[in-house]
Amino acid sequence: MRNFWNTALRDLGKIGVAYILITVGVWLVFMIIIPQLIMFDYSLRPMLPLREIGGPKDVWTLKNYMVFFSNRLHMAIFFKTIWSSIIVTSTALAICYPIAFYLAKVARGAKVGLLMIGLIIPYWINELLRLFAWQIILADMGILNQLLIFLGIIADPINFRMGNGAVILGMTYAYILFMVFPIYNVME
Structure with missing residues (x-):
């Protein structure tokens, strides 16, 4: 120090x-x-x-x-919030740690810069627009459902937007950048 x-x-x-x-x-x-x-x-x-x-x-x-x-409802919401934050943090860590490790220890030169730009550019777009894009991807006839139907994995569309999964996905995506760079800085 x-x-x-x-x-x-x-x-x-x-x-x-x-x-x-x-x-x-x-x-x-x-x-x-x-x-x-x-x-x-x-x-x-x-x-x-x-x-x-x-x-x-x-x-x-x-x-x-x-x-x-x-109040049982207040406590249920409180614990659901804590649980969701644990899941989002764990998911973001599972995604970001390998990326940060690759940036700090494996990638060299221009590749690091290109990967950093690739991480930063989506965050130049307003967060509301990015979340709206996720709504389009997860919609009943959105890109994800159409891909799964085309591949024959599902027969009917799944409503991905209604449930905790979409919330966890959106929050994880929103915080990825805020986890990648601190981990990268520590590793470098």
């Missing part, structure tokens, strides 16, 4: 290091810590009409948490 700071000070100087630390600190405080504290504050307050906010009824309470933990 000491070597890191010595290198940073040598390359950037004290002002450069201070600038980076201040920038990261401001970003961390205003974009992560303060919004999280505001959300926590909201979670401790009752849901009131706008005219009553700041009045005598606007007090901190654990009632929202008691309702959340005592």
Whole structure:
């Protein structure tokens, strides 16, 4: 760790290091810590009409948490969310680790650049358009169903869009880039 700071000070100087630390600190405080504290504050307050906010009824309470933990539906949704995040993370890791390994250890020269561009270019398109493209691919008469029917694997179209599989697929696709590059950076 000491070597890191010595290198940073040598390359950037004290002002450069201070600038980076201040920038990261401001970003961390205003974009992560303060919004999280505001959300926590909201979670401790009752849901009131706008005219009553700041009045005598606007007090901190654990009632929202008691309702959340005592409601079976809320708990089911909470655990389904945790389970989905585990599946998405595991799937993305299973896809991204081999790609990052190939980029860091096997591919050389221009091939690395071309593969990186191939990973980045789809993310230049708005996320809504990419998810809409997945809807077209997974539609009842979409590309995937037509391919499976053509190959004789299925006789009738399958409704891929209605279910957890499509959600997992879309979320995994959305986060692939955010996993490939950190793993690649660590391996290189």
